[in-house]
C-alpha cells in the first residue's frame with residue numbers, strides 16, 4: 409500500500425485561512441449569525457498572543473529605541489476634527505448603484521476592470537458618468553442601468569449623546585496625535601524632532617472588504633508621527649548609527665520594476681536630501697527584519713502623485729511579497745505641516761512650538777502608519793509550510809504564540825508533578841508556555857508545530873533521576889538533554905534568536 413504523495417512547500421492562501429480558523433488565530437465576528445457584515449474579524453487566543461508579541465517588538469525596536477512618546481486616544485472624535493483633517497471631503501470612494509437591483513460597486517475599479525484602463529479614483533462624478541456611457545457599462549449582477557455616480561465617505565458616523573452630535577469613528581489613529589500635540593509638547597517638554605506613537609483601532613467603511621485580515625472595516629494600526637523642524641539639520645549622531653542599513657527601494661522614476669538595494673546613507677538623495685526620512689525607514693526596516701520578514705522579500709515602493717493619500721507630498725509604501733503578491737504593510741508619508749496647519753486654523757489655536765535657537769516653528773511630520781493585522785497575516789503566509797509528514801508554522805521565537813510547550817511523558821505520578829511544577833515556574837518567569845498531557849508525544853509535537861511553538865520540553869523517567877529534560881527544536885526536530893535549572897536562561901537566549909535565512913522560507 410502506498411500513501412498518496414503530499415504536496416511539500418509553502419501553504420496556499422486557502423490552507424492558511426483554514427489553519428487560522430481551526431487553530432484559533434482569527435475568525436469572522438458574530439459568525440453564528442448570517443446577518444454579520446463582512447470585514448470584521450476576531451483574534452482568537454493564538455492570534456492575540458502573536459499580536460501581543462508583535463506589539464512588544466514594535467515598542468522595543470521603534471518606540472523605546474527612538475525615545476518616542478506613546479499615547480492612547482479616543483476612538484470617537486467630533487466632526488470638526490475630520491473637517492480640519494480633510495477626511496470628510498477626501499476619504500471618499502467613487503461608487504455607482506444599479507437602478508434595478510440596488511448593487512453598489514466601486515466605479516473606478518469596475519471601469520478599469522471592464523476597459524483595462526488606469527482609472528484615477530479622484531475623477532469627478534461627471535467624469536465617471538461619461539466613462540460609463542462611453543463604454544456602455546451595466547450592472548455586473550443583473551445587467552441593469554447605473555444611477556448617477558456619487559462619492560461615498562468611508563468614515564463611520566456616530567451620533568453622540570441625546571442630541572445625536574455628529575461624530576465619527578477615527579479612520580486613522582494619527583488625528584488624536586495631531587490634536588493632542590500642543591498639550592504634549594508643553595507637558596512632556598518635547599524637543600524636536602520627536603516621535604509620538606499610538607497603537608489602536610481605526611475604522612473604514614470599505615465597500616468591498618476582502619481577504620480576511622488584509623482589507624478590514626475595523627483594523628489595528630501602530631502609527632508613529634515624527635514632528636520636526638524642516639529647517640534644522642538632523643542629528644548626525646543618530647544618523648551615523650543607521651547609515652549602513654540597507655533598504656530595498658523601488659523609486660518612481662527608476663524605469664524598472666525591480667527595487668534597488670542601497671544604504672540608508674545613499675537613499676537620502678531619493679528623499680530630497682532629508683536624512684530624517686532615511687533614518688526612520690532604516691528603523692522600520694530593522695524592526696520588520698527582527699520580526700522575521702526576510703529583507704529580500706520587502707521593499708519601499710515610491711507612490712505616484714495619483715496613488716498618494718490626499719495629505720502627503722511624498723509617500724512610500726513598505727511592502728512584503730506574499731503568496732498573493734506584494735502587499736502594503738506600512739504607509740510612510742511626509743505630511744508636511746498639513747495637519748497642524750489645518751487644526752490650527754479650525755481650532756483657532758496657535759500650534760507652533762519653540763525649537764531652541766531656531767525660535768517658533770510649526771513642525772512638519774513624517775508618518776509611519778503600520779497595519780498590524782496585515783503584518784501578522786503576512787507572517788503566517790511567509791511561514792506556514794507543508795512538509796512530508798507534518799504542517800509547520802516557522803514563526804520566529806519572539807513572535808510565536810507560545811515560546812515552549814511542556815509535556816509529561818506519562819500523565820501520572822512523579823513525572824506529572826515534575827512537569828506541572830516546571831510549567832508553573834516558567835509561567836511565573838513570564839514565559840508564554842503551553843501544557844499538554846493528552847495523546848502520544850508525536851501527536852503533541854505535531855499540534856505545537858502547527859501553531860508555531862519553537863520548543864517542546866518533555867519530562868520523562870530520566871528526569872526523575874538526574875533533573876534533566878529533552879528540549880526539542882521545531883525546525884530541525886533535533887533533541888538535546890538539558891538541566892531543568894538551566895531552562896529559563898536557555899529560553900531567554902532562544903527567544904531572541906533569529907531564523908536562519910534558508911530556514912525562513914526556502915523550503
Ligand SMILES: [Zn+2]
Pocket residue numbers: 506507508509510511547548549550551552
Ligand atoms: Zn443590478
